[in-house]
Amino acid sequence: LIEDIEKERGIRKKNAPQYNTKSLLCLPVVINGKTAGVLSFNNKASGENFNKKDLYLASVITERISNMIGKVLKGDLRSEEYKLTVKGMEALSNAERVYKKKNGKLTDLVIEIMQSMRQSEDEIKLALYASRLYDLGLTQIDESILSKTNGLSDIDKKIIRTHPFPGVRLIDPLEPHETVKKIILHHHERYDGSGYPDGLKGEEIPFISRVLSVVDTYTAMTADRPYRKAVSGKEAIEEIMAGSGTQFDPGIVDAFTQIT
Structure with a gap:
């Protein structure tokens, strides 16, 4: 959870135009115990910054998406x-x-x-x-x-x-x-x-x-x-x-x- 992009040293200034809001969420997509990718959430529809409640919800959703991708890769879906x-x-x-x-x-x-x-x-x-x-x-x-x-x-x-x-x-x-x-x-x-x-x-x-x-x-x-x-x-x-x-x-x- 990055609450304010402008205060985050790892975000370059040239990337700023990609974001309408000042915060974003990034969560790992874990399949079979290994990180297979990252699910990112930005530009919250309300225009507000992401908060801990959003992080909770996003983490649970990411777990379900990871499970579904794992099924697809195994041919189980x-x-x-x-x-x-x-x-x-x-x-x-x-x-x-x-x-x-x-x-x-x-x-x-x-x-x-x-x-x-x-x-x-x-x-x-x-x-x-x-x-x-x-x-x-x-x-x-x-x-x-x-x-x-x-x-x-x-x-x-x-x-x-x-x-x-x-x-x-x-x-x-x-x-x-x-x-x-x-x-x-x-x-x-x-x-x-x-x-x-x-x-x-x-x-x-x-x-x-x-x-x-x-x-x-x-x-x-x-x-x-x-x-x-x-x-x-x-x-x-x-x-x-x-x-x-x-x-x-x-x-x-x-x-x-x-x-x-």
Whole structure:
């Protein structure tokens, strides 16, 4: 992570015109234990400098890209799997544009909760990565349902409740770790076991899924939806506290209320 190119001695002045922003990220592409290349990120879309959160996310993405390149080199990536990989990357790019505002606020809260609960740096990286992917399946739901202004019918709700499954399918070729798939699949489980898709309860639900459940609810309630206006942060926090022990993990609710 180079936060300010102008202060970096290794960057020559003649290279400066190539960069619209003052910072960049460079990460090694490691295949079979050897560095095969470098993945560089520059000119952040927002115009801001890269930060540690960007470094966390980029490092996890680079690991997945390295894994995919390794599969290609070994001939392990089948034609159908390659098509799914491309589709997953396109969906991720589309989701990032659609949910950009939501994701920024959401990921900040996820990181703060993870840090306040003294989770490891690797777990924080994983949570940040999952927070960008967990609703990817919504990109596969008909927009006419998601944009309804008069509320959702029971059939609409059933369709939307299926979104964790296409989310997992889209990232499957990119994601070597079952942990991430489980986080995405179970982010709508409830602490008392009344959630979906599998009715998991308590600590059966992945920890990061439980964190996402709290933060997703908060960001959803405090944002306008086609069928309703946003509620205040105070109202959203009160509702989350009311769901402690039933919908949400009480320990995570406590951590959340301390940082908001």
